[in-house]
Amino acid sequence: MPDPVQAISVPERTLMGPGPSNCPPSVLTAMAQPTVGHLDPWFVERMNEVQAMLRAVMRTENRLTLPISATGSAGMETCLVNLIEPGDRCVVGVNGVFGQRMSDIVQRAGGELVRVEAPWGRPLDSADIEAAVKAGPTKLVAVVHAETSTGVLQPLEEVSRIAREHGALFVVDAVTSLGGHAVLVDEWGIDACYSGTQKCLSVPPGLAPVSFSDRAVEALRARKTKVQSWYLDLNMICSYWGEDRVYHHTAPINMIYALHEGLRLILGEGLEARWERHRRNHELLKSGLAELGMELLPKAEDSLWTLNAVRLPEGVDDLPARKALLVRFGLEVGGGLGDLKGKIWRVGLMGHNSTERNVTLFLSAARAVL
Amino acid sequence: MPDPVQAISVPERTLMGPGPSNCPPSVLTAMAQPTVGHLDPWFVERMNEVQAMLRAVMRTENRLTLPISATGSAGMETCLVNLIEPGDRCVVGVNGVFGQRMSDIVQRAGGELVRVEAPWGRPLDSADIEAAVKAGPTKLVAVVHAETSTGVLQPLEEVSRIAREHGALFVVDAVTSLGGHAVLVDEWGIDACYSGTQKCLSVPPGLAPVSFSDRAVEALRARKTKVQSWYLDLNMICSYWGEDRVYHHTAPINMIYALHEGLRLILGEGLEARWERHRRNHELLKSGLAELGMELLPKAEDSLWTLNAVRLPEGVDDLPARKALLVRFGLEVGGGLGDLKGKIWRVGLMGHNSTERNVTLFLSAARAVL
Numbered sequence: 001m002p003d004p005v006q007a008i009s010v011p012e013r014t015l016m017g018p019g020p021s022n023c024p025p026s027v028l029t030a031m032a033q034p035t036v037g038h039l040d041p042w043f044v045e046r047m048n049e050v051q052a053m054l055r056a057v058m059r060t061e062n063r064l065t066l067p068i069s070a071t072g073s074a075g076m077e078t079c080l081v082n083l084i085e086p087g088d089r090c091v092v093g094v095n096g097v098f099g100q101r102m103s104d105i106v107q108r109a110g111g112e113l114v115r116v117e118a119p120w121g122r123p124l125d126s127a128d129i130e131a132a133v134k135a136g137p138t139k140l141v142a143v144v145h146a147e148t149s150t151g152v153l154q155p156l157e158e159v160s161r162i163a164r165e166h167g168a169l170f171v172v173d174a175v176t177s178l179g180g181h182a183v184l185v186d187e188w189g190i191d192a193c194y195s196g197t198q199k200c201l202s203v204p205p206g207l208a209p210v211s212f213s214d215r216a217v218e219a220l221r222a223r224k225t226k227v228q229s230w231y232l233d234l235n236m237i238c239s240y241w242g243e244d245r246v247y248h249h250t251a252p253i254n255m256i257y258a259l260h261e262g263l264r265l266i267l268g269e270g271l272e273a274r275w276e277r278h279r280r281n282h283e284l285l286k287s288g289l290a291e292l293g294m295e296l297l298p299k300a301e302d303s304l305w306t307l308n309a310v311r312l313p314e315g316v317d318d319l320p321a322r323k324a325l326l327v328r329f330g331l332e333v334g335g336g337l338g339d340l341k342g343k344i345w346r347v348g349l350m351g352h353n354s355t356e357r358n359v360t361l362f363l364s365a366a367r368a369v370l
Numbered sequence: 371m372p373d374p375v376q377a378i379s380v381p382e383r384t385l386m387g388p389g390p391s392n393c394p395p396s397v398l399t400a401m402a403q404p405t406v407g408h409l410d411p412w413f414v415e416r417m418n419e420v421q422a423m424l425r426a427v428m429r430t431e432n433r434l435t436l437p438i439s440a441t442g443s444a445g446m447e448t449c450l451v452n453l454i455e456p457g458d459r460c461v462v463g464v465n466g467v468f469g470q471r472m473s474d475i476v477q478r479a480g481g482e483l484v485r486v487e488a489p490w491g492r493p494l495d496s497a498d499i500e501a502a503v504k505a506g507p508t509k510l511v512a513v514v515h516a517e518t519s520t521g522v523l524q525p526l527e528e529v530s531r532i533a534r535e536h537g538a539l540f541v542v543d544a545v546t547s548l549g550g551h552a553v554l555v556d557e558w559g560i561d562a563c564y565s566g567t568q569k570c571l572s573v574p575p576g577l578a579p580v581s582f583s584d585r586a587v588e589a590l591r592a593r594k595t596k597v598q599s600w601y602l603d604l605n606m607i608c609s610y611w612g613e614d615r616v617y618h619h620t621a622p623i624n625m626i627y628a629l630h631e632g633l634r635l636i637l638g639e640g641l642e643a644r645w646e647r648h649r650r651n652h653e654l655l656k657s658g659l660a661e662l663g664m665e666l667l668p669k670a671e672d673s674l675w676t677l678n679a680v681r682l683p684e685g686v687d688d689l690p691a692r693k694a695l696l697v698r699f700g701l702e703v704g705g706g707l708g709d710l711k712g713k714i715w716r717v718g719l720m721g722h723n724s725t726e727r728n729v730t731l732f733l734s735a736a737r738a739v740l
Contacts, residue, residue, distance in 0.1 A: 010403040020405045032402030033380040035390045037702045070440040073619040074601045105600045206622035230475045231444045249443040252576035332407045
């Protein structure tokens with residue numbers, strides 16, 4: 001440790017990896033406002049506004065809609081550990097890292113894990129999910145809407161129908177879709193949905209919005225066992241975010257300021273306009289990649305707009321090329337995970353960062369370093 | 371929800387409750403710097419500095435010293451769920467809300483809970499702890515150093531000796547002491563210590579520093595079962611904070627900027643000077659209270675310097691009086707919890723906020739409203 005340690009002086013970066021993405025200046029400014037108490041009457045009103053705006057962005061009337069005080073993965077854990085009791089049969093779709101992560105958490109929560117797999121880079125087949133659900137009484141079906149490790153968009157409506165027909169709860173990971181793709185919680189019958197702030201909401205990492213339907217809340221209330229996590233126990237968290245304002249833990253006040261501003265900007269732009277912007281810039285990137293002789297890992301119809309899994313041309317050395325992007329252009333893109341390491345780049349066009357400028361910057365920089 | 375929701379405009383507050391406390395301006399400024407990626411080489415160096423500075427502030431050489439990506443209570447949960455396996459006998463000291471919270475988490479983790487109690491407002495008796503530890507093979511002994519609900523300081527050295535003599539791990543809650551009172555992790559033989567950023571470190575809420583001794587790390591490595599929480603699993607978190615930098619979850623980048631600056635300021639002041647400042651302002655408050663005919667709940671020798679549990683005079687109506695402090699003076703103090711509701715105020719003099727100015731402000735304002 002140098003003595004004394006110098007104050008931070010942040011390098012300029014354009015964050016086009018799998019998240020975090022750059023935040024609008026007013027989000028950073030909001031976050032730097034003085035901290036107030038977590039039970040301050042002024043702050044409680046801002047909490048209500050955050051909840052109302054989250055409901056609007058998630059397209060839901062769910063009363064239980066709030067940000068968990070930790071990052072997106074804690075949102076995943078929150079949804080699963082609040083719904084799963086030991087022995088509950090859980091059907092989990094696995095076609096990338098985040099489906100694997102859900103499987104891991106299901107097992108830690110004592111659930112009976114039933115994995116439904118698809119190759120990385122392909123969506124899940126709803127017939128496979130239906131077969132798995134039919135094979136036994138199922139507590140929940142969980143899938144990843146936007147698989148950040150592969151760039152694949154999972155259609156949700158058919159999976160939702162299957163879950164509902166068989167009395168199972170439908171859990172959706174919307175970490176990389178919320179704010180970039182349509183996530184229609186109520187219309188699509190999603191019972192538990194979670195996201196993160198640092199992707200298409202363009203707020204720093206640190207909060208995980210979650211929403212529970214009435215069916216999910218009933219399952220929570222009907223538990224015979226305590227939720228295994230105290231920190232993520234929604235029964236208690238709701239008492240703080242609900243009308244009682246019972247102290248549970250000290251909320252991350254300044255992160256909530258940032259989320260407040262981020263949501264305000266999203267609703268100011270309009271959700272449909274924002275989704276369309278993400279689609280348009282994704283198409284622009286795809287055209288540019290084609291000119292460079294590059295293509296996406298997923299098929300066109302399965303591709304996310306928010307996170308583009310770009311196949312690396314033969315002979316390109318992943319790490320030095322990404323390092324050159326960072327050093328020469330201040331541009332961050334993500335590498336592949338697991339079997340895709342060294343084979344793809346993950347190029348984010350998320351929220352504030354989904355712009356024609358960034359598409360052009362990436363294409364020009366990639367041309368220079370490849 | 372008003373349409374559109376207005377941007378936040380934070381009221382001026384002096385935070386003299388049980389936390390959060392006000393942050394120095396440079397901490398807020400650091401937090402508002404642009405977000406970078408969680409694997410950015412520049413950020414990784416700042417992570418190393420944060421760890422080195424945390425070790426200095428916690429007075430430890432423990433390699434496993436890092437901030438958990440959630441608030442202080444998640445630090446408590448992290449320490450307990452990483453050490454406890456089902457059936458492990460855990461002796462927990464309970465003389466306030468936070469000992470109760472530890473007990474709750476021990477049970478959720480499947481531990482065998484042995485409670486050692488003391489009246490609220492009194493420290494635990496080490497003879498009681500020794501008797502409990504002797505009564506059966508004990509995995510860990512856990513106590514709260516600074517009980518935020520009662521203002522009591524728990525001496526630790528004798529409890530540490532008891533734990534060590536009987537082969538138990540020693541777990542300490544230093545949420546309201548770290549940065550205000552001496553917390554000597556190595557010298558006092560603490561095996562797992564956790565804190566929060568929003569008290570005497572004067573950083574916004576959102577991170578929980580933890581430190582594990584080699585003995586605690588050995589217990590973690592020797593587990594036969596997986597840690598029940600994926601998000602708080604230190605085996606995986608260490609791979610990110612260690613040399614491998616394996617992605618686990620996206621760290622709350624901007625909160626880590628804030629912690630970096632907060633720790634820098636603390637080390638710049640000097641730990642001994644900071645503890646002495648907290649002692650001095652606590653004494654000043656105590657003298658002023660005596661002049662007002664008021665006193666503290668704990669005995670003088672048991673009282674925290676950081677959080678003062680002030681008995682309310684007979685006939686004072688708690689809520690209206692605290693509301694008057696907030697409305698007329700922008701001054702927040704905390705109410706009592708549990709049986710102490712309506713009977714005490716919790717007056718924080720933490721970190722940046724432990725000043726003669728704040729003592730004087732509180733005493734004058736209290737005189738005006740009582």
